[in-house]
Amino acid sequence: MRDISVCHCVECRRWSGYLGAFSATKAENIVVAGDALRWAVSPDSDRHFRRGFCGQCGSSVLLQSPDSEYLSVAVGTLDRPTGLRIAGHWYSHHAGDWDDVPDDGLPRDDELARSERRWT
Numbered sequence: 001m002r003d004i005s006v007c008h009c010v011e012c013r014r015w016s017g018y019l020g021a022f023s024a025t026k027a028e029n030i031v032v033a034g035d036a037l038r039w040a041v042s043p044d045s046d047r048h049f050r051r052g053f054c055g056q057c058g059s060s061v062l063l064q065s066p067d068s069e070y071l072s073v074a075v076g077t078l079d080r081p082t083g084l085r086i087a088g089h090w091y092s093h094h095a096g097d098w099d100d101v102p103d104d105g106l107p108r109d110d111e112l113a114r115s116e117r118r119w120t
């Protein structure tokens with residue numbers, strides 16, 4: 001699992017109620033049990049993401065780009081300990097006016113895109 005990308009974009013804010021926080025792994029590493037997973041197209045996504053959620057409890061679970069072999073996993077759904085760290089902030093310029101993106105020294109946006117810790 002990759003380290004965590006925190007996303008401040010409008011869609012992640014609306015989807016999660018606060019922020020998107022995703023790890024990622026190759027889709028082949030994900031096994032979905034049962035039939036509760038539902039998908040919704042992310043209508044304003046410039047990368048045509050779709051978002052997976054639990055049809056029983058409504059939890060946000062997955063995020064997928066059709067152009068990627070990776071599947072992003074909402075880290076709030078993972079059991080502890082995950083061993084993951086936050087890699088950086090995406091779309092910090094889209095942050096809500098209540099969201100003071102922390103000055104935590106982690107890469108943001110373009111800087112993160114150029115790093116090894118890429119968004120999938």
Ligand SMILES: [Zn+2]
Pocket residue numbers: 007008009010011012013020091
């Ligand atoms: Zn986002």
